[in-house]
Amino acid sequence: MFLLHPGSTQTSGLLRLYQDAFDEIERLDPFEEIKKLTKAYWAGDSAWLTKYIEDKQQRQGDKAEAALAQAEPAPGVRLLSGKMAAVNAALDEKVETLMLRARTALGAGKGRLVDTSGRVLDACTSIRDSALLTGDILMLQVSQVEVHAGDGAFTAILGDGSVVTWGYDEYGGESSAVQDQLKNVQQVQASSKAFAAILGNGSVVTWGSVLSGGDSSPVQDQQKDVKQIQATKQAFAAILADGSVVTWHHTFFGGDSRAVQDRLKNVLQIQATASAFAAILGDGSVVTWGDKGEGGNSSAVQHQLKTVQQVQATKSAFAAILANGSVVAWGNARHGGDTSAVQDQLQTVQQVHATHTAFAAILADGSVVTWGNALGGGDSASVQDQLKNVQQIQASEQDFAAILADRSVVTWGDPSRGGDSSAVQHQLKDVQQIQASHYAFAAILGDGSVVTWGDPRFGGDSSAVQGQLKGVQQVQAAKLAFAAILANGSVVTWGASGQGGDSSAVQSQLINVQQIHAALFAFAAIRGDGSVVTWGHPAYGGDSSSVRDQLENVLI
Structure with a gap:
């Protein structure tokens, strides 16, 4: 003051x-x-x-x-x-x-x-x-630095509302063309290769790959009073203050909502698959658009989509939880869009979780119902008798890991990629949290140690750093690597060395770390003083040297 x-x-x-x-x-x-x-x-x-x-x-x-x-x-x-x-x-x-x-x-x-x-x-x-x-x-x-990641680039919102970007230029790492517009930024959303920022006046600034939504000029005059933005891989959808929606870019990925525009009123939330959107309206109904085979066409179940509370998504199907605890699904049948085999079991559903190709629902009694691609976690028959008193579920790309009330863990999906935890089952006790890379898991235990399993190439083997994994507070995951924040603010990494699993080049800088964010192949750590330290694949966000002066000492 x-x-x-x-x-x-x-x-x-x-x-x-x-x-x-x-x-x-x-x-x-x-x-x-x-x-x-x-x-x-x-x-x-x-x-x-x-x-x-x-x-x-x-x-x-x-x-x-x-x-x-x-x-x-x-x-x-x-x-x-x-x-x-x-x-x-x-x-x-x-x-x-x-x-x-x-x-x-x-x-x-x-x-x-x-x-x-x-x-x-x-x-x-x-x-x-x-x-x-x-x-x-x-x-x-003075606000905390916020870091957002796309597939190959990072965006940092600094305390003054300005933005710093780095990483692969075509994925949004280069923002010089719009830098003078990026002021008083409130929120940032990422598609696979582009970013969209909401400014304090409700307008939107975009950059990155044009094919992924990095150019919103065709709808610029409609982007007023924007409150939220959601993204598929190559398109964006913005909810305005009046509950209407503006979309842009790739038509097949949800960038064209003209066919349903008159129904997009009083929109509360939007969920996305890789190529389609689903909007929940104020009356509990749902409007969908985008790739018809991947969730963009809900006509077959439209009459059932009433009193919808939540919508979850795999990469090509949606699942909606209704007020009565039942579930309605649509989209790619092989990836969870068809619940007919388990429909009678989907009662009193509390939560739905998703891998890329399957769903898992936690019921009120703590049991679990799964459907979708069997190797993607859609078949839990082999562990069904163990799935009791489930408290949380974490998903990788193809596997699920459930934490039970007694803090033990049950896994299923692809056995070679995290769906089989038998090799470390005796260690999985007093589990507090689980994080997932694409094909591996890391569990934090009550004593601050970590247990890992899954594909070693994706971080499933932490034996090289096991002695350092003590007092772990948080774990973050990129596609092929993990990074753990310890109680003293230092960081331990493992997994694919060139994609974030080796932080030795910046280890001396990794002190008083508060948060870590991940792109596909790189990490960005926010320190207590607000500065940012990066590592991983240099071209995909692991090298922030070009903007280092903007990412240091941004907070006291």
Whole structure:
């Protein structure tokens, strides 16, 4: 928080009073309180500020006593740190200059400047054109870095809403053509080879492969008040504030919704297979479009698609959970689009999970029903008697792993690619979480150790680093490798060395790591200071040296 200040005409004593008064602000309506303080500050009314402090301290004491007596939780409020500074600026200077001075004064990282009405200020606009006045109070909002991955590129949203991209140029790693538009970015969605960013004003900026949705110019005038974006492999669908939908690019992948446009009203959510979309409407019905054989045509079951609560997808079929706990599926029958063999068992369904070609439903009693491609996890007959009290299911590309209530694990699918865990079954006790690469699994146990199984080429063998896998907090997976964050913030990797399984080149930089994100063949780690460290295939996001200066020290 800081005060826009044209010069140091006020006394340091008055500023100290102002800061002390600021600490006593009531949090229910902080901006109104700040306005009162600022008015008194610029009027030089030290008596008013002194009385304000005394009154607020008395009231805070009374409230504390009342709260203790009633022992009721406080309402949800927006907290302010109270840290502030006065910043000098000329009217013809840019907001960006003001922001840099505020960051220096506050010792803060990149962020957005917000006025008391909640308006985010455009960094490229002059202070005069931003309608800022002497004495205005602004907030510097500093957010965590967000990293998003496509198949071969990464996008990082920095604290100030700007974007940094790296990786394979044609997959979205190159964004220079739209860089000047990427300001105040709120969300990013990825298709296989392109990205779409929602800006603060609800418009959309796209880049990457044109064939995968990287060019939205044909519908640019329709992209207003966008709230959410979903993607197939080569198309995007955006939900607008009024519940309508705008789609773009490859027709066979869902980029053309004209045939159902009049039905796309009051849309709440959109789910996607590799080449089709399914939208859940406010009345619980579903509208589909895209590749007809892969989920884009739901006409055969349309009369059943009522009171839909959730939709899950394999790469070419959809499964919808209805309010009564039953399931309706459509799309490629071999990949889960046909439930006829198990329809009578699909009652009281709580969750549905998917590999690329099969579904697994957890019922209310903790049992599991599967359907779809047998080698893709659609046949659980060999372990059906073990699937009791199932709590969670994790899926790889072709296999399922279920965690039971006793924290043991049951697996099925392709035996050579993670569907058979018999070699490590005795170790799979007190399992807390499971992560999956394409053809292997990694389980974190209660003591912080890790057990792996599946195809060794995809990270199924962690013997080379087993002694280091202690105190593991999180595990992330790329296609052929895993990366584990330890309690001390360091990272251990294994799997295909050139695709993320070997982090030795950056090991000294992997300290105080908070999060890890994965593309197909590379990893990106976010450290506590907000900087980003990458490794893996250089062309697919593992080498961020070209943008290193933008990815370092972005937060304090």
